[in-house]
Amino acid sequence: xxxxxxxxxxxxxxxxxxxxxxxxxxxxxxxxxxxxxxxxxxxxxxxxxxxxxxxxxxxxxxxxxxxxxxxxxxxxxxxxxxxxxxxxxxxxxxxxxxxxxxxxxxxxxxxxxxxxxxxxxxxxxxxxxxxxxxxxxxxxxxxxxxxxxxxxxxxxxxxxxxxxxxxxxxxxxxxxxxxxxxxxxxxxxxxxxxxxxxxxxxxxxxxxxxxxxxxxxxxxx
Amino acid sequence: xxxxxxxxxxxxxxxxxxxxxxxxxxxxxxxxxxxxxxxxxxxxxxxxxxxxxxxxxxxxxxxxxxxxxxxxxxxxxxxxxxxxxxxxxxxxxxxxxxxxxxxxxxxxxxxxxxxxxxxxxxxxxxxxxxxxxxxxxxxxxxxxxxxxxxxxxxxxxxxxxxxxxxxxxxxxxxxxxxxxxxxxxxxxxxxxxxxxxxxxxxxxxxxxxxxxxxxxxxxxxxxxxxxxxxxxxxxxxxxxxxxxxxxxxxxxxxxxxxxxxxxxxxxxxxxxxxxxxxxxx
Numbered sequence: 001x002x003x004x005x006x007x008x009x010x011x012x013x014x015x016x017x018x019x020x021x022x023x024x025x026x027x028x029x030x031x032x033x034x035x036x037x038x039x040x041x042x043x044x045x046x047x048x049x050x051x052x053x054x055x056x057x058x059x060x061x062x063x064x065x066x067x068x069x070x071x072x073x074x075x076x077x078x079x080x081x082x083x084x085x086x087x088x089x090x091x092x093x094x095x096x097x098x099x100x101x102x103x104x105x106x107x108x109x110x111x112x113x114x115x116x117x118x119x120x121x122x123x124x125x126x127x128x129x130x131x132x133x134x135x136x137x138x139x140x141x142x143x144x145x146x147x148x149x150x151x152x153x154x155x156x157x158x159x160x161x162x163x164x165x166x167x168x169x170x171x172x173x174x175x176x177x178x179x180x181x182x183x184x185x186x187x188x189x190x191x192x193x194x195x196x197x198x199x200x201x202x203x204x205x206x207x208x209x210x211x212x213x214x215x216x217x218x219x220x221x
Numbered sequence: 222x223x224x225x226x227x228x229x230x231x232x233x234x235x236x237x238x239x240x241x242x243x244x245x246x247x248x249x250x251x252x253x254x255x256x257x258x259x260x261x262x263x264x265x266x267x268x269x270x271x272x273x274x275x276x277x278x279x280x281x282x283x284x285x286x287x288x289x290x291x292x293x294x295x296x297x298x299x300x301x302x303x304x305x306x307x308x309x310x311x312x313x314x315x316x317x318x319x320x321x322x323x324x325x326x327x328x329x330x331x332x333x334x335x336x337x338x339x340x341x342x343x344x345x346x347x348x349x350x351x352x353x354x355x356x357x358x359x360x361x362x363x364x365x366x367x368x369x370x371x372x373x374x375x376x377x378x379x380x381x382x383x384x385x386x387x388x389x390x391x392x393x394x395x396x397x398x399x400x401x402x403x404x405x406x407x408x409x410x411x412x413x414x415x416x417x418x419x420x421x422x423x424x425x426x427x428x429x430x431x432x433x434x435x436x437x438x439x440x441x442x443x444x445x446x447x448x449x450x451x452x453x454x455x456x457x458x459x460x461x462x463x464x465x466x467x468x469x470x471x472x473x474x475x476x477x478x479x480x481x482x483x484x485x486x487x488x489x490x491x492x493x494x495x496x497x498x499x500x501x502x
Binding site: 076079084087164165167169173176177179180181182183185 | 312313314316317336337339340377378379382383386395396397398402405406409410411
């Protein structure tokens with residue numbers, strides 16, 4: 001079968017634009033999720049009544065509702081309450097809302113894995129609370145959590161493919177549009193697949209390298 | 222890392238092989254008349270959310286003008302208008318449903334365009350279509366020329382989308398998968414205007430008095446026709462015979478009175494402006 005090369009050449013710039021938008025969306029969502037993940041875990045340890053319950057409830061709501069529903073709520077539901085965000089804003093907020101809850105759980109597993117003896121040892125040599133977190137807890141917790149965090153990052157990059165339903169022109173939305181307009185199914189899907197591989201394979205590789213560096217001490221002898 | 226990279230390349234190569242094989246394979250026609258009679262049901266792709274052409278009524282039944290035609294075809298071919306299986310689809314995936322043998326015929330307000338005629342076979346037309354543009358009643362927009370610099374809402378894969386992509390690339394498009402979402406977005410003020418087939422908008426503005434048409438006859442004078450899978454000459458010929466016969470018998474005029482007039486109200490004065498009763502005109 002012959003691929004329509006002029007069609008591919010003509011729409012390559014479109015894919016370039018959609019690629020940057022999708023990547024930007026994914027990076028923003030990952031950044032937001034990391035912040036939410038760390039803050040959420042911080043909240044679990046502050047002595048404010050109800051803070052733990054609040055974090056727990058957020059995680060349950062965010063993880064147990066589909067992203068599709070969250071995006072529809074933000075885009076079509078909020079205007080009824082007088083809040084009208086652009087499609088792009090809804091996409092970033094939706095992805096961060098979902099990703100943040102996954103990050104909270106992943107970081108939690110890391111923090112919970114730090115042995116009690118480590119904290120006691122730190123306290124016994126007179127470390128301050130800040131020093132304890134900075135030099136004892138965080139390095140160990142993050143190293144343990146990293147594989148899960150990396151998986152969440154890849155998950156969020158791929159999950160961007162759904163934002164087309166609120167008319168955000170990401171890669172998937174562009175591809176469906178081109179198929180609908182010109183019926184060049186194979187050419188469009190090929191470009192789409194290449195674009196996602198171009199984005200996710202390097203990201204996956206970079207996370208793998210990072211993991212090897214940070215988890216050096218965890219490697220089996 | 223080396224291994225990872227190699228496996229990624231392998232996956233890519235496999236994908237390309239799969240794509241090219243998919244393209245080469247000659248799909249056997251699964252929609253021959255004999256096959257349809259054997260399974261004793263005609264599978265028709267219709268819209269589920271586009272009144273008055275194809276939509277779901279309060280009892281969950283498929284109804285509308287296109288659906289009425291589908292039931293008539295089922296009655297002629299299999300002797301019972303209930304021997305029709307409806308598959309609801311969206312504008313953008315109509316071609317894919319035919320190509321992958323999921324439906325025998327598409328009766329989904331399907332406008333015959335040159336691009337589409339390359340990938341499906343259109344039968345004799347039964348309606349005429351042009352494009353319309355709706356805006357809220359208090360909009361400052363008066364006509365097409367005012368649209369520049371504004372956001373226009375369209376459905377993906379419709380003639381409205383391709384008309385504006387080709388003729389007015391400077392108009393920013395907001396593209397949705399489904400009608401319900403597109404019209405909700407117009408109501409939420411996410412675009413200044415919405416473009417769609419004029420007949421659909423006649424009906425919609427009747428039901429939504431806060432909106433008005435500023436254009437009703439854009440685009441080529443296109444026709445709407447049933448479509449079958451490319452190359453299925455047997456089913457195409459049969460469908461053509463039926464359409465020609467139904468035109469003569471006044472079926473479309475009756476279906477218009479029943480399914481369309483209640484929706485169009487005074488927006489359409491003369492049914493012959495939307496029905497194809499004599500293709501020479």
